[in-house]
Amino acid sequence: MEGASRVLLRRARESRRPRLCRRSQYFLLLFLHLLASPSIGYYSEGYLRKIIEEAKVVKFVGSFNFPVKIYVMLHQKSPHILCITENLRDVELIDPSFHWHTPIDTTVPDNSSVKVTSTGSLIFHNFTEEMSGIYTCSLTYKRIPEEVEKTLQLKYVLYAYVNPDFYYQFTARYHSAPCNSIYNVSFEKKLLQILSKLVVDLSCKITLNKSECHHVKMQRAGLQNELFFTFSVIPMENGTKGPDECTKPPCDPVERLNKAKNLIERFFTQQVDILEKRSEPLPEIYYIQGTLQIVWINLCRPGYGMNALMHPNCPDCCVICNPGTYNPHSGIHCLQCNSSMAYGSTKC
Known part of the structure; x- marks a missing residue:
């Protein structure tokens, strides 16, 4: 049996050692499990790469109060547009169903250019000018099995844009x-x-x-x-x-x-x-000394314009002109035109 002095000395030394919190212990055990796993190659090259790629994906949620504006670079992949609000994003939903509708009130097709995931995210793979407009998502869900289904309708305004x-x-x-x-x-x-x-x-x-x-x-x-x-x-x-x-x-x-x-x-x-x-x-x-003047000038392609007041989240973008406006030349302003009914009009 150890003497009392030795026991106290040993306990004092152990108390000085850094102890891992439960969260750290969990990740340490997980790491050791991965090292011991025969499929470690799969984790490092496949699974971990997928996690990293998903972490880079930009995602937008809807709002009860107003349509959310989303800007998608022309001919590029869109961010993930979630059919959910920020408040519901981290809440458990029972039997959720998602229904997306296009600006002309038809069901969003599922093809090589656009996809709706099983969790209701809308994704465009090659965004074109014609895809600009107001998209509506209907979310039906329950919080508990016994309650009546709730339906939530969210609107998103998608704009094509290009760099000036x-x-x-x-x-x-x-x-x-x-x-x-x-x-x-x-x-x-x-x-x-x-x-x-x-x-x-x-x-x-x-x-x-x-x-x-x-x-x-x-x-x-x-x-x-x-x-x-x-x-x-x-x-x-x-x-x-x-x-x-x-x-x-x-x-x-x-x-x-x-x-x-x-x-x-x-x-x-x-x-x-x-x-x-x-x-x-x-x-x-x-x-003549002192007469040199220099001005930086931005230009947008016809059908696009810059407007920091209307598009505060994309102030330096050439955003497609709204219906009711047009840009006939390489300027930066979408001009008023009541007869232009489409996005990206170049004529009035």
């Missing part, structure tokens, strides 16, 4: 030759060639939007001729024509566009520096 096209627009002014002079036309071509060479390695292109010559009355001075240039810098694969032309890293269009902007800003700054160091008289055509 974008570019930088530059305006700059040059002191020029007389407005009818051929030298102005020649200078314009050379300027565009230089700017294009600056950004070509970034897979960006320069587009001349407008070039105008005006007579400008200077403050407390006479008239002078000025060229007003407006040009755009566009990432090649971000345009509306042709496939992705990006072949050189980095391929992120925003990063390349910002680098192109910095190069162009430096080019105009260097023009000022060269003129300040020049000892000879100024040339007939030269950049």
Whole structure:
């Protein structure tokens, strides 16, 4: 038999050892079971991968109070749209049944593009413009076997959306030759060639939007001729024509566009520096310091628009235009039109 002093010493040492809570003990036993299981390969490569993939799935629940807006990228898979509310999500439901209806009040079909799971989740695998609209789900259930069935009706508004096209627009002014002079036309071509060479390695292109010559009355001075240039810098694969032309890293269009902007800003700054160091008289055509202005511009494809007030959960998205609106060109606004009855109208 141990002496009393040894017993007390041993108990004191054991009390210092960290003890696992029941939850930790459970996971430890589960882990040891998996290690000992002959099907450990199945768990690691199949079952665990499935758990990870399911954890990444975005899910939306309905609301008693208002239709829930859900945004689905065009031609992509939708999030899982659950026919249930947040309050009922973690509640046991007896004999639940789910019935989904399309915007034209027909039963949602089960095909390669859309599926309703056994638990009532609506999933689109290739969301198209025509799929936009108000979907209704009817949930019938009991909380206990003895009670009367309850029916809950939930509405979801599904919108197709795309990422906006974008570019930088530059305006700059040059002191020029007389407005009818051929030298102005020649200078314009050379300027565009230089700017294009600056950004070509970034897979960006320069587009001349407008070039105008005006007579400008200077403050407390006479008239002078000025060229007003407006040009755009566009990432090649971000345009509306042709496939992705990006072949050189980095391929992120925003990063390349910002680098192109910095190069162009430096080019105009260097023009000022060269003129300040020049000892000879100024040339007939030269950049007017401080006139360079740069604006970031977003564009949506026809039938889509941006509206942060209407779509606060997707403020930077080009969302398909609602019935009663349309967008005929590559702008960012869906315009009012009472005769347009479909989503994504391009004509009024």
